[in-house]
Amino acid sequence: xxVADTFVPNLVGTPVERIEDLRLLRGRGQFVDDLHRExxxxxxxxxxxxxxxxxRAIDARAARAMPGVRGVYxxxxxxxxxxxxxxxxxxxxxxxxxxxxxxxxxxAHAKVRYVGEPLAVxxxxxxxxxxxxxxxxxxxxxxxxxxxxxxxxARKQALLFEAHGSNVPITYTAIKGDANAVRAxxxxxxxxxxxxxxxxxxxxxxxLAVWDGARTKMTVSGAAKVPWATRSTLAQRMDLxxxxxxxxEHDVGGGFGVRGEFYPEDYLIPFAARxxxxxxxxxxxxxxxxxxxxxxxxxxxxxxxxxxxxxxxLALRGRAWVDMGAYVRASGTxxxxxxxxxxxxxxxxxxxxxxxxxxxxxxxxxxTYRGPGRFEADFFxxxxxxxxxxxxxxxxxxxxxxxxxxxxxxxxxxATVTPPERKEEFDGGDYRIxxxxxxxxxxxxxxxxxxxxxxxxxxxxxxxxxxxEGGAAGPRENARIVLDPxxxxxxxxxxxxxxxxxxxxxxxxxxxxxxxxMERIRFYHGSTxxxxxxxxxxxSRSVVMGGSAILGAANALKDEIRxxxxxxxxxxxxxVEVGSGLSASHRGKSLSAAELAGxxxxxxxxxxxxxxxxxxxxxxxxVAVDARTGRVELLEYVxxxxxxRIINPLTARGQAVGAVVQGLGGTxxxxxxxxxxxxxxxxSLADYLLPTATDFPNIRAIxxxxxxxxxxxxxxxxxGEGGIVPVGGVVSNAIAAALAPLGAEPRELPLSxxxxxxxxxxxxx
Amino acid sequence: MANRTITVRFELNGKQIAAKVPxxxxxxxxxxxxxxxxxxxxxxxxxxxxxxxxxxxxxAVRSCxxxxxxxEGAKVITVEGLSSDDAxxxxxxxxxxxxxxxxxxxxxxxxxxxxxxxxxxxxxxxARIREVLSGNLCRCTGYISIVEAVYEARAxxxxxx
Numbered sequence: 001x002x003v004a005d006t007f008v009p010n011l012v013g014t015p016v017e018r019i020e021d022l023r024l025l026r027g028r029g030q031f032v033d034d035l036h037r038e039x040x041x042x043x044x045x046x047x048x049x050x051x052x053x054x055x056r057a058i059d060a061r062a063a064r065a066m067p068g069v070r071g072v073y074x075x076x077x078x079x080x081x082x083x084x085x086x087x088x089x090x091x092x093x094x095x096x097x098x099x100x101x102x103x104x105x106x107x108a109h110a111k112v113r114y115v116g117e118p119l120a121v122x123x124x125x126x127x128x129x130x131x132x133x134x135x136x137x138x139x140x141x142x143x144x145x146x147x148x149x150x151x152x153x154a155r156k157q158a159l160l161f162e163a164h165g166s167n168v169p170i171t172y173t174a175i176k177g178d179a180n181a182v183r184a185x186x187x188x189x190x191x192x193x194x195x196x197x198x199x200x201x202x203x204x205x206x207x208l209a210v211w212d213g214a215r216t217k218m219t220v221s222g223a224a225k226v227p228w229a230t231r232s233t234l235a236q237r238m239d240l241x242x243x244x245x246x247x248x249e250h251d252v253g254g255g256f257g258v259r260g261e262f263y264p265e266d267y268l269i270p271f272a273a274r275x276x277x278x279x280x281x282x283x284x285x286x287x288x289x290x291x292x293x294x295x296x297x298x299x300x301x302x303x304x305x306x307x308x309x310x311x312x313x314l315a316l317r318g319r320a321w322v323d324m325g326a327y328v329r330a331s332g333t334x335x336x337x338x339x340x341x342x343x344x345x346x347x348x349x350x351x352x353x354x355x356x357x358x359x360x361x362x363x364x365x366x367x368t369y370r371g372p373g374r375f376e377a378d379f380f381x382x383x384x385x386x387x388x389x390x391x392x393x394x395x396x397x398x399x400x401x402x403x404x405x406x407x408x409x410x411x412x413x414x415a416t417v418t419p420p421e422r423k424e425e426f427d428g429g430d431y432r433i434x435x436x437x438x439x440x441x442x443x444x445x446x447x448x449x450x451x452x453x454x455x456x457x458x459x460x461x462x463x464x465x466x467x468x469e470g471g472a473a474g475p476r477e478n479a480r481i482v483l484d485p486x487x488x489x490x491x492x493x494x495x496x497x498x499x500x501x502x503x504x505x506x507x508x509x510x511x512x513x514x515x516x517x518m519e520r521i522r523f524y525h526g527s528t529x530x531x532x533x534x535x536x537x538x539x540s541r542s543v544v545m546g547g548s549a550i551l552g553a554a555n556a557l558k559d560e561i562r563x564x565x566x567x568x569x570x571x572x573x574x575x576v577e578v579g580s581g582l583s584a585s586h587r588g589k590s591l592s593a594a595e596l597a598g599x600x601x602x603x604x605x606x607x608x609x610x611x612x613x614x615x616x617x618x619x620x621x622x623v624a625v626d627a628r629t630g631r632v633e634l635l636e637y638v639x640x641x642x643x644x645r646i647i648n649p650l651t652a653r654g655q656a657v658g659a660v661v662q663g664l665g666g667t668x669x670x671x672x673x674x675x676x677x678x679x680x681x682x683x684s685l686a687d688y689l690l691p692t693a694t695d696f697p698n699i700r701a702i703x704x705x706x707x708x709x710x711x712x713x714x715x716x717x718x719x720g721e722g723g724i725v726p727v728g729g730v731v732s733n734a735i736a737a738a739l740a741p742l743g744a745e746p747r748e749l750p751l752s753x754x755x756x757x758x759x760x761x762x763x764x765x
Numbered sequence: 766m767a768n769r770t771i772t773v774r775f776e777l778n779g780k781q782i783a784a785k786v787p788x789x790x791x792x793x794x795x796x797x798x799x800x801x802x803x804x805x806x807x808x809x810x811x812x813x814x815x816x817x818x819x820x821x822x823x824x825a826v827r828s829c830x831x832x833x834x835x836x837e838g839a840k841v842i843t844v845e846g847l848s849s850d851d852a853x854x855x856x857x858x859x860x861x862x863x864x865x866x867x868x869x870x871x872x873x874x875x876x877x878x879x880x881x882x883x884x885x886x887x888x889x890x891x892a893r894i895r896e897v898l899s900g901n902l903c904r905c906t907g908y909i910s911i912v913e914a915v916y917e918a919r920a921x922x923x924x925x926x
Binding site: 017018020021022024025026027028029030031033034036126128129199200201202203204251252253254255256285286498499500501650651653654655657658659660661662684685686690691692693694696697699 | 768787789790797798801802803804805806807808809810811813814816843844845848853857860861862864866867868869870871872873876894895896898899900901902903904905906907908909910911912
């Protein structure tokens with residue numbers, strides 16, 4: 001590739017302190033709730049307190065009559081403004097016509113299907129007045145039996161969508177070879193479970209919609225993740241041309257996959273703003289955030305491993321049930337697809353047959369959360385591998401080493417998932433290097449004697465697991481670079497900043513590509529006003545896709561500079577030398593970037609890609625378990641990941657450590673709980689526990705760049721999610737090793753003290 | 766009754782201010798929406814996450830759990846009051862150096878909490894720093910870099926003392 005040849009890293013690869021920090025540390029960030037507009041109104045949303053029921057009546061007369069209330073909207077009002085029908089939230093990823101009936105309406109009509117589903121929007125002069133008015137709205141809902149879990153979903157205890165006749169919208173199949181034909185000397189089948197939990201970004205979601213009727217312009221602040229996709233969805237549903245809708249990204253207080261998809265509010269708030277012709281702001285509160293932002297992770301799976309007696313894996317067979325909640329939301333297809341496709345992880349598995357069903361329940365709808373389906377798959381697989389290795393009398397490290405895909409087998413095909421059919425292959429790397437490094441870092445050999453040992457009243461144990469992380473989703477990303485009059489450049493990219501340091505790493509890439517200092521680069525991102533098309537930040541794609549688009553734009557800009565300078569020098573463009581700082585020279589004559597800027601120089605770059613990147617690694621944990629209380633202390637955790645090329649070691653390591661701790665939350669603490677009536681039990685941060693500063697002090701992340709991806713000019717691989725992927729498997733393997741004398745085998749998360757205590761009570765040595 | 770307003774007067778970041786607010790307004794909402802000091806962030810509004818922490822008469826308090834009227838006559842310091850136009854403070858510079866923030870939403874509460882701690886206990890060890898910061902949630906960093914940053918910033922507070 002030509003681009004790769006000319007890219008010489010200089011700032012790339014160095015721990016540049018972040019640009020973003022200068023404003024964020026001084027309280028000068030601009031998050032959506034920091035915005036104020038003249039005449040701005042505030043919205044609050046009435047949500048269903050019934051999990052499943054038929055809506056008989058909504059009486060909002062009292063609310064409408066309250067002072068300060070400017071508008072109250074129910075499904076009836078939305079339908080009137082939308083040709084009699086209620087718009088639904090389309091599937092953004094892996095859409096299929098057969099899933100369309102399960103899309104969520106932007107406001108409940110006829111039925112409610114989960115606690116938290118929007119029933120009415122109140123807009124008032126202040127948020128307090130809007131919330132006061134909510135309480136006066138009378139709702140009459142005829143309760144229906146609730147479907148609280150995947151078992152009652154399968155039994156059709158009630159049907160969420162009567163017309164469908166079942167609560168199972170789809171069953172995906174992941175296939176490689178012919179797993180059902182494999183006869184093996186060793187087979188073990190186990191059932192595992194991961195609990196419902198989710199991202200819980202520190203900044204709740206928020207929107208500010210401004211309608212300019214005179215110019216037919218809808219401007220929505222608070223976009224994140226995928227502004228162009230959100231614009232397209234909103235424009236269609238508001239019956240506006242896309243050009244009449246702009247999505248503006250501000251500072252975003254955490255993404256993790258959950259924030260920035262299209263939600264009911266992404267329609268309702270612009271709808272209210274257009275109705276009232278006034279700016280309307282809505283900021284989610286924490287209860288709504290826990291209730292109504294995408295949930296994830298709730299998967300039960302039966303997995304069967306078939307091996308030779310020497311531990312060589314012959315086949316994986318499995319059946320997964322993914323509790324989807326009440327609707328199939330924008331990114332809802334991904335967890336059930338990923339748990340099937342990535343069950344085999346970084347291992348050589350010649351035969352795979354996995355079925356994965358979406359199961360509808362009367363709970364909050366599910367979407368992607370950092371490492372979607374992969375965190376779950378890794379927990380299932382790595383637990384099963386430890387059980388198989390022990391049965392076969394093979395060291396568990398050796399079992400993994402024997403089955404890891406080798407460098408020579410790259411690119412290595414994994415299972416194909418359908419429908420729609422998606423073939424997938426790993427792009428390259430030496431998976432044994434990260435395993436060996438991880439073992440060395442935690443001191444595996446020295447600590448091996450600790451397994452199952454009782455020291456000062458606690459059982460010690462070590463765990464290990466290997467993982468891959470997919471990144472770099474296509475189809476494209478775009479960038480544009482403009483030479484400014486002062487000789488600086490403005491770089492515009494379709495990627496979005498969700499807290500990952502996009503501004504800094506992108507500016508590093510641009511600075512090296514243009515051979516200019518970072519101070520001369522102005523960076524703009526994530527808003528539909530900047531580029532005709534952009535794709536955003538998800539699937540660990542912003543460095544690979546956005547960064548490569550910037551490289552392309554930089555090369556195109558240099559060509560434009562050559563052409564402009566050639567006109568001035570009256571020579572051929574090929575004879576113009578573009579030097580550092582974008583100066584142009586020819587036979588002793590030279591022009592600075594500022595001198596050339598008057599010629600109106602700009603260039604665009606697009607990076608198109610259909611090959612995913614696969615960062616990979618291994619993680620290890622050392623735990624101590626108090627068998628009397630079930631309390632587990634994580635004494636040490638090390639993760640090692642090869643991400644192809646490190647743009648900024650500070651941010652790469654920072655995200656790896658952060659992802660590990662987020663995964664530890666999902667392993668030990670976090671649980672979105674419902675009762676049998678579908679009532680939500682964890683609506684505050686006092687009920688839904690997040691890791692705190694005292695919980696996990698000893699985490700280390702080592703990020704390597706031994707094996708650049710062959711599929712992009714930077715050689716980078718998506719690297720923001722890998723840290724979280726193996727955590728559940730690795731930690732529970734360590735707990736199993738610690739409790740081996742008691743015969744306890746974790747098969748479910750979270751491993752809270754009561755859960756571990758019960759596990760010990762119910763096991764037999 | 767809920768909409769009755771009252772004028773509250775207090776010292777905010779060294780300046781005397783007056784704000785006319787509904788009596789039920791929290792200090793956090795008053796700072797953000799009446800006084801337009803949006804550096805203080807609200808993330809849970811039920812006193813768990815610590816993002817809204819401000820310093821009232823020297824103590825780190827949660828501005829979501831305190832009514833604006835309770836600040837009458839008090840000295841209130843927010844992240845804006847702990848910042849200068851010229852350069853980052855040693856505490857902020859340590860956060861930047863150690864990459865102790867990613868999305869930055871919890872950061873103002875981390876800065877105010879750490880400032881209150883180090884002003885009172887410039888010799889706080891890592892365990893003490895962790896204990897105090899355990900009242901502030903961060904979803905991005907995993908806290909390790911934050912503890913390192915606060916630990917490094919201790920030197921500046923010792924000199925100040």
